[in-house]
Amino acid sequence: MAQSGHTPAQTTTHDIVIVGGGLVGASLGCALAPLIERYGWKVAIIEAAPLNDAPLDESWQPSFDARASAIAEGSAQRFRQLGVWEAMQAESTPIRNIHISERGRLGATRLSAQELGVDALGHVIPNAWMGRVLHRHLRTLPVEWYCPAKVDKLSPGANGHYLRLSDGSELRAALTVLADGGRSGLKEQLGISSRRNSYEQTALIAHVGISQPHQGVAYERFTQEGPMALLPLPGQAMELIWTHPSGQEQARMALPDREFLSQLQAAFGDRVGRFIRAGKRYSYPLSLVTAEEPVRPGLAVLGNAAHALHPVAGQGFNLALRGIMDLVEALEQGEQAKRSLGDMATLLAFEQKRARDRSNVIHFSDGLVRLFGQSLPLLPHARAAGLIGLNLIGPLRRGLARRAMGLER
Numbered sequence: 163m164a165q166s167g168h169t170p171a172q173t174t175t176h177d178i179v180i181v182g183g184g185l186v187g188a189s190l191g192c193a194l195a196p197l198i199e200r201y202g203w204k205v206a207i208i209e210a211a212p213l214n215d216a217p218l219d220e221s222w223q224p225s226f227d228a229r230a231s232a233i234a235e236g237s238a239q240r241f242r243q244l245g246v247w248e249a250m251q252a253e254s255t256p257i258r259n260i261h262i263s264e265r266g267r268l269g270a271t272r273l274s275a276q277e278l279g280v281d282a283l284g285h286v287i288p289n290a291w292m293g294r295v296l297h298r299h300l301r302t303l304p305v306e307w308y309c310p311a312k313v314d315k316l317s318p319g320a321n322g323h324y325l326r327l328s329d330g331s332e333l334r335a336a337l338t339v340l341a342d343g344g345r346s347g348l349k350e351q352l353g354i355s356s357r358r359n360s361y362e363q364t365a366l367i368a369h370v371g372i373s374q375p376h377q378g379v380a381y382e383r384f385t386q387e388g389p390m391a392l393l394p395l396p397g398q399a400m401e402l403i404w405t406h407p408s409g410q411e412q413a414r415m416a417l418p419d420r421e422f423l424s425q426l427q428a429a430f431g432d433r434v435g436r437f438i439r440a441g442k443r444y445s446y447p448l449s450l451v452t453a454e455e456p457v458r459p460g461l462a463v464l465g466n467a468a469h470a471l472h473p474v475a476g477q478g479f480n481l482a483l484r485g486i487m488d489l490v491e492a493l494e495q496g497e498q499a500k501r502s503l504g505d506m507a508t509l510l511a512f513e514q515k516r517a518r519d520r521s522n523v524i525h526f527s528d529g530l531v532r533l534f535g536q537s538l539p540l541l542p543h544a545r546a547a548g549l550i551g552l553n554l555i556g557p558l559r560r561g562l563a564r565r566a567m568g569l570e571r
Contacts, residue, residue, distance in 0.1 A: 173324070173332045173333065173334050174331065174332070174334070175204070175333075175334045175335075176204045176205065176206045176306075176333060176334070176335045176336075177204045177205060177335070177337065177503055178203060178204075178205045178206075178335060178336070178337045178338075178339065178503060179205075179206045179208065179325060179333055179338050179339070180205070180207045180208070180339045181208050181313055181316075181338065181340050181341060181342050181346070181348065182207075182209065182341035182343065182346075182465075182467075183207045183208070183209030183213070183307070183309060184293070184341070184343065184465075185231075185289065185296065185465075185479060186341040186343075186464055186465035186466075186479075186482050186483075187209070187339075187341035187342075187464075187465075188207070188296035188297060189244070189296060189482075189486050190339060190341060190464065190486045190489070190490075191207055191296075191300050191303065192244045192246060192296055192299050192300060192303070193244055193486050193487060193490045194305075194490060194493075195244075195303050197493065197494055198303060198304060201497055204306070206306040206307070206333065206335075207300075207306070207307050207309070208308045208309070208312070208313060208327065209307065209308070209310065209311070210309075210310055210311065210312045211309075211310060212309065213297060213307070213309055214290075214293070214294060214297070226369050226371075226399070226439075226441045228288045228290055229289045229367065229401075230286050230287060230288045230393065230395065230401050231287060231289055231479050232257065232284050232286055232393055232480075233250075233284055233285045233286070233287055233292075233480065234283075234480045235283060237284075237479070237480045237484075238251075238284075240483055240484070240487055241483075243487075244299070245299065246295050246296060249295045249298070249299075250285075250287055250292060250295050251285070253287060253288060254285040254286065254287045255287075255394045255395055255396055256275075256282035256284075256285055256378050256394075257275075257282055257283045257285065257378060257379075257380045257393070257394060258275045258276075258282055258283065258377070258378035258379065259272060259273065259274050259275065259283070259377070259378065259380070260272070260273040260283055260380045260382065261379055261380070261381050261382070261433070262381075262383075263381075263382075263383050263384070264383070264384045283380075284380075286394055286395060286401065308327055308329065308331055310329075311329045311331065312327065312328040312346070313325050313326070313327055313346065314326050314327060314328050315351070316348050316351055316352060318352070318458075318459075318460065321336060321460070321502065321504065322334055322335050322336045322337065322338070322460045322504055323335055323338045323460050323461060325338065335460070335504075336460060336502060336503040336504045337460055337462065337493075337503040338460060338461050338462075338504075339462045339463075339489075340462070340463045340464065340467045340468075341464045341465050341467060342467055343465060343466040343467055344451070344453075344466050344467035344468075349467065352458070352461070354455045354458075355453075356452060356453050356454060357450075357451070357452050357454065358449050358450070359449060359450045359451075360408075360448075360449045361405075361448045361450065361472060362407060362408050363388050363405045363408055363447070363448045363472075364405070364406050364407075364408045364409075364410075364411045364445050364446065365403055365405050365406075365411075365445060365446055365447075365473055366402070366403075366404045366405075366411045366414060366415065366443055366444070366445050367401070367402065367403055367404075367444045367446075368401075368402050368404075368440055368442065368443040368444070369399055369400070369441035370392075370399065370400055370402050370423070370426065370437050370439060370440055370441070371398060371399050371437070371438045371439030371440075372398050372399065372434045372437060372438065373398070373435035373436040373437075373438050374398065374434065374435035375398060376392075376394045376398065376400055376434060377394075378394050379394065379434075380392065380393050380394060381430075381434070385429055387406055387407065387410070387429070388404075388405030388406060388407065389403075390402070390403065390404050390405070390430060391403040391473070392434060399439075400434065402426070403473050404426070404429075405448065405473075408447060411445050414443075415443050415445055419439075419440045422440055422443075423437040423438070423439075423440055426440075448473070449470060450471065450472065450524065451466075452468070452469050452520075453467065453468045453469070456513055456516070457506075457510065457512065457513045458506075458509075459506045459509070460503075460504030461509075462489060462509060462512065464482060464489065465479075466482070468482075468485070468520075469481065469520055471524065471527050477527055481519070481523050484516075485516055485519075488512055488515050488516055492508050492509070492511050492512035493508065493512075495508070495511070496508030496511075
């Protein structure tokens with residue numbers, strides 16, 4: 163894996179250029195490995211942030227504040243296919259049970275790995291560790307990096323797109339993949355609009371220490387303010403995702419740790435014991451965002467650039483990873499059919515496959531937010547009865563568990 167040392171010169175041609183070397187872009191680079199070897203494709207990744215070149219086997223000491231993600235069991239299986247799961251698992255915490263409840267109500271649903279006959283429903287892994295594992299694997303592949311560099315201009319041309327980078331490089335790609343999280347403005351440069359529906363909520367995220375072992379249980383709790391989630395971390399710690407009506411999170415962001423933990427205890431209850439420590443707090447506004455044109459001739463949009471979801475069901479990155487694998491499969495089928503990499507028939511086949519999965523996940527996560535966000539008379543009682551009923555009916559509960567694991571679309 164070569165980093166950018168490029169000087170302004172003539173346009174360099176690549177088969178595939180991936181814009182964004184984060185978790186989505188790096189996962190795509192790894193997933194392309196067999197096709198790079200088989201077909202000799204020339205692949206480049208453009209990443210704005212400098213890469214961490216520390217060897218993977220160096221002492222890993224993540225801070226208490228390190229952000230983490232819930233990786234569904236289905237995603238773990240896909241990482242196994244890429245040959246990176248063994249290394250990722252070294253710093254993962256298994257989710258063995260999921261507990262779903264509504265604050266102040268008796269109803270609850272419990273999902274169990276044991277009932278499904280699996281070791282774990284999912285895994286919680288520090289984002290920084292996942293990035294290091296993926297980048298180490300990419301070092302073994304003939305993938306060219308332009309890093310640190312940004313795309314200043316992206317424009318369609320004959321048989322692909324032209325990219326002008328901040329380091330002076332000029333590239334042409336038969337297929338350009340936007341995996342930059344949608345923050346670069348490149349979609350807007352191309353006139354690709356997005357549907358954006360604000361939840362008028364903001365997520366507050368922090369690591370919290372607890373007074374008793376979590377036993378690998380993840381919690382999803384619905385409160386009057388918004389949903390809360392607690393994900394198991396190594397030791398007696400959990401990652402907190404606490405949604406607030408936008409603006410109301412600011413006061414909690416500014417609280418001293420003791421008062422913050424006291425308010426968290428009052429909102430969540432004592433199911434995990436006492437909250438005894440708080441890490442650095444982060445916040446970000448929540449919206450449902452979907453790109454109007456996830457594919458164009460010579461262009462595909464992946465990850466948060468294509469769809470940003472509410473974190474209530476923890477499905478965002480897992481949905482993106484399924485999209486990565488589907489894109490690679492479509493590209494191989496297109497190659498076998500002797501079509502160019504950016505051929506619209508190939509990309510439409512990819513998008514048609516993704517549409518149903520994306521729609522199902524959006525309706526699932528968005529429906530949860532809206533169902534538990536309503537306070538109409540008698541609705542809380544109906545929700546409680548529904549959670550109790552779901553817990554009692556095995557096939558429904560197991561179906562929900564398989565969806566949470568990313569094994570059903």
